[in-house]
Structure formats: structure tokens, C-alpha cells
Amino acid sequence: MSHTQTDLYEQLTSSERLFEGKVINLRRDEVILPNGRTGMREVVEHPGAVAIVPVTTDGGIILVRQFRHPIGQIILEVPAGKLDPGEDPADCAERELAEETGFMANKLRKLTSMYTTPGFSNEIIHIYLAEDLVESDKQPDEDEFIHTEVFTPEQIREMIASGELCDAKSLVALCLAGI
Incomplete structure (x- = not known):
């Protein structure tokens, strides 16, 4: 048929x-x-969001560790954040990277855009690769409490295999970044 x-x-x-x-x-x-x-x-x-894979000059990947109330757990994720009304996704990626990690990227490349759960939400996440990082001011939102940590690609692959790194947007972003 x-x-x-x-x-x-x-x-x-x-x-x-x-x-x-x-x-x-x-x-x-x-x-x-x-x-x-x-x-x-x-x-x-949902207004949409960005997710960023920040790669240090020595090949480390910066992840953020934070408590996520809906699941009641502290988890590891790539830096990410919600788009402000009318905000360009690349501008949002630059803002969120600085706020959450204290770095700016001289090289920011869009990897893809994806719908997170199209069965019940219109949320779209724009995924970026951030390279050639330089230090800036880390200024998380007032209601955001996060720790940043740097991992090798091998450590990340191990955390994915063990289930320690289980956030969907992060898994997609890291896969697209070739980690």
C-alpha cells in the first residue's frame, strides 16, 4: 500500500x-x-534551547554537574540553556557557555538542531561545538548552582557506557562532536 x-x-x-x-x-x-x-x-x-560541547585546547571536554529537580538527581550534562525571546541561538550558546563555564569560544560551530520530545513538546535544541576557548567571567543565573568539570574523551565514553552520563541532549551533542 x-x-x-x-x-x-x-x-x-x-x-x-x-x-x-x-x-x-x-x-x-x-x-x-x-x-x-x-x-x-x-x-x-518551550521557547527552545542550546547545548554546547566545549573542547579545551588539550582536548578535554567541559561538562556541568547540577541537580535536576524533575528527576531528583545530580547529573552531568553539556552546558545548555533556554533561548530568550527573539534571541539568536548562536548568541544564546555564547551567553550560556560564559555563564556556566567561565569560557568564551573563538570558534563556535553549529552541529545540528533537534526536537527533544516531538510527541508532546515543540522544544528544539540547537547544538554547538565550542573550540579555541578563552577565559571569561562565570556568571550563572541566580537560581542555578553548578560545578564545572573537565573530562577526557575516554572518561566520557566510560561514563556513557556505565550510565553515569545519561542526559539525552548531552549524549547527542557528544556523539555529534565525535567524542
Whole structure:
């Protein structure tokens, strides 16, 4: 049986904002499904984010360790942060790198953009490789408490294999950076 992509689309008929927060919004959409029936979709709206793989001059990778309330754990991640309204992702990457690590990148290269969980959210993360780092002021957000640590690529591969490094955006970013 042959299909075209048009037989997959859902037509939006109405949308209702259920919650408006600091980081996310939640809405409920009513859609007409490809088979003509009506369906409901709950959508978490997110402004987007960046994730950065900072590589030191000697090939080390800077990661951040922080407590993540939704999972109740301290985890390792690549530096990352939320886009401000209208902010260019590359500018956000530079800002977040400085805020979280105390470094600026003379060389910043976009690796990709990816949707984190398209089944229920529109969040997109723009992933960057940061090289030729120079020290700057580390100024984390007032509600952000993080430690930075430098790891070798081998240490990172071991932490991935053991499950110690388990953040999805970080795994994708490190893979795309060739770690």
C-alpha cells in the first residue's frame, strides 16, 4: 500500500491555553485526524534551547554537574540553556557557555538542531561545538548552582557506557562532536 505524506497531517480546529509558566506553557489542541475523526493533543510549549560541547585546547571536554529537580538527581550534562525571546541561538550558546563555564569560544560551530520530545513538546535544541576557548567571567543565573568539570574523551565514553552520563541532549551533542 502506497501512502503520501499528506495522509499523515492533522488539521488544528481549536486550541486552549491551560497553563502559562516561566519555562513552559501547556495547551490542549483539538485536531481532525487523517481518518476524519476528532482527537485531542496536549502540547508543552518551550521557547527552545542550546547545548554546547566545549573542547579545551588539550582536548578535554567541559561538562556541568547540577541537580535536576524533575528527576531528583545530580547529573552531568553539556552546558545548555533556554533561548530568550527573539534571541539568536548562536548568541544564546555564547551567553550560556560564559555563564556556566567561565569560557568564551573563538570558534563556535553549529552541529545540528533537534526536537527533544516531538510527541508532546515543540522544544528544539540547537547544538554547538565550542573550540579555541578563552577565559571569561562565570556568571550563572541566580537560581542555578553548578560545578564545572573537565573530562577526557575516554572518561566520557566510560561514563556513557556505565550510565553515569545519561542526559539525552548531552549524549547527542557528544556523539555529534565525535567524542
